[in-house]
Amino acid sequence: MARALDLNAVRAEFPILSREVNGRPLVYLDNAASAQTPDAVLDSMSNQARTAYANVHRGLHTLANETTEAYEGAREKVRRFLNAPSEENIIFTKGGTEAMNLVANGITDMIEPGDEIVLSVMEHHSNIVPWHFLRERHGAVLKWVPVSKDGSLDMQALEAAVGPKTKLVSLTHMSNVLGTKVDAKRATEIAHAAGAYILIDGCQAGVHLNLDVQDIGCDFYVLTGHKIYGPSGIGALYGTAEALDALRPYQGGGEMIEIVEQDRVTYNVAPHKFEAGTPPILQAIGFGAAIDWLSAFDMEAVRAHETALLQKATAELSAINGIRIHGTSEGKGPVLSFSVEGVHPHDIAQLLDRYGVAIRAGHHCAQPLMNHLGVSATARASFALYNTEQEVDEFIEALNKARGMLL
Known part of the structure; x- marks a missing residue:
């Protein structure tokens, strides 16, 4: 029988997810670069x-x-x-x-x-x-x-x-x-x-x-x-x-x-x-x-959870003026790259880190794609099975605060 996706139980297997960064609970949204590692693997x-x-x-x-x-x-x-x-x-x-x-x-x-x-x-x-x-x-x-x-x-x-x-x-x-x-x-x-x-x-x-x-x-x-x-x-x-x-x-x-x-x-x-x-x-x-x-997990449940996180974050970002989302193809994975008009992605990532939110910014080792998109870099939030809807809310809240400082 497949293991149920109990987020509290899952997160307890990742001690790093309980730490704080800059006095805030860690919100780790850099999973497309490297996911965190559970106790079972360690x-x-x-x-x-x-x-x-x-x-x-x-x-x-x-x-x-x-x-x-x-x-x-x-x-x-x-x-x-x-x-x-x-x-x-x-x-x-x-x-x-x-x-x-x-x-x-x-x-x-x-x-x-x-x-x-x-x-x-x-x-x-x-x-x-x-x-x-x-x-x-x-x-x-x-x-x-x-x-x-x-x-x-x-x-x-x-x-x-x-x-x-x-x-x-x-x-x-x-x-x-x-x-x-x-x-x-x-x-x-x-x-x-x-x-x-x-x-x-x-x-x-x-x-x-x-x-x-x-x-x-x-x-x-x-x-x-x-x-x-x-x-x-x-x-x-x-x-x-x-x-x-x-x-x-x-x-x-x-x-x-x-x-x-x-x-x-x-x-x-x-x-x-x-x-x-x-x-x-x-x-x-x-x-x-x-x-x-x-x-061990029901992968259909995992995909549904990750997709729900992506859809929530996409909807929240789409409601913010001056945000451009890169990649909207049907059935895409839980990777959300975006640009903030008038703001460099590095500045966004650094300010989000002040609020404990870890995202990636840069060309993501994909410079031909950046040229195709007409940008030098993007910010990127990416989701894993241990992420929560509350973390999406915290990401959006931190992003709005960062925009307020930079614009």
């Missing part, structure tokens, strides 16, 4: 370190075997979370950024001058800069798909952009700025019809959507732990067996090899082929614990 890492910690794989002693079991158990939890067919499809990385760099490095042998990589203008820099490396070093051409006025991806423009020279389509599943949800399954069909690979960046979507990589059909899918109530320093790359087999190794070292001699080396198979050296063991275990913690 305890999983602490207990492992205290009772059964050693390096993983190849150890013949008890502690090594116990740690390996916990580490590989976390891989199985990621597999189940994504509905991947096998644990061998799951590569642990230090985060979403490394996962995308792994793919970019792995396909370099496939890239010829003039080959195309298709992106949308709302991608995070982690899903832009690795492809610029291929543009700079291998002559790849980056093609950009625009978003519509409401922030939704222009699927007709995507179809037009993908063609016989396309080697890879790489798209966010949910924008970290606009909250836009992309039809990843349809995008995959478009990419595959042209014979191209497709990577889906699920770092923002992972905590808000039910994920099924087999239903999507994508070649690669990326997750990060710290947005799913887990620790930082850990993420995962899903790849089909065929796609992973086609990638060259990303880093060299221990674990990713079969045989090393003075004049030759043979490589291991996935996932170990891409996990050189000692991995982030405790972080992976914490990642698995975070997936367990989140998966």
Whole structure:
């Protein structure tokens, strides 16, 4: 039976939510950057370190075997979370950024001058800069798909952009700025019809959507732990067996090899082929614990709660003169980016902090999108399952006070 979404009980599992900032109760609305971490996750890492910690794989002693079991158990939890067919499809990385760099490095042998990589203008820099490396070093051409006025991806423009020279389509599943949800399954069909690979960046979507990589059909899918109530320093790359087999190794070292001699080396198979050296063991275990913690809830109830918070905050913001909301697409995630006419977003964020309200301000690692929106930066409030309607009220009250000081 799924766990009920009892907000008081849930919040009690996050000690940080009971602290004060500048003499005010903390209102944490920066979840799109990093969510807070519950006791269950912290305890999983602490207990492992205290009772059964050693390096993983190849150890013949008890502690090594116990740690390996916990580490590989976390891989199985990621597999189940994504509905991947096998644990061998799951590569642990230090985060979403490394996962995308792994793919970019792995396909370099496939890239010829003039080959195309298709992106949308709302991608995070982690899903832009690795492809610029291929543009700079291998002559790849980056093609950009625009978003519509409401922030939704222009699927007709995507179809037009993908063609016989396309080697890879790489798209966010949910924008970290606009909250836009992309039809990843349809995008995959478009990419595959042209014979191209497709990577889906699920770092923002992972905590808000039910994920099924087999239903999507994508070649690669990326997750990060710290947005799913887990620790930082850990993420995962899903790849089909065929796609992973086609990638060259990303880093060299221990674990990713079969045989090393003075004049030759043979490589291991996935996932170990891409996990050189000692991995982030405790972080992976914490990642698995975070997936367990989140998966225990009725996700339909979680989504309904987050959507209600977003709708309330959107309605309140819309009633304030001089506020521009960025991203209004149907079914968007609980991410609310906005501009206050005549006020820099940094000033808004700093003044809100005086009232204990934590939001993010800046370009959110999405400068092409900022250019598309015609702004240099935005303010952003983002909601998690532990946020409350009262916190939305406190956010709006603090925002009105900040406007009063700045205008």
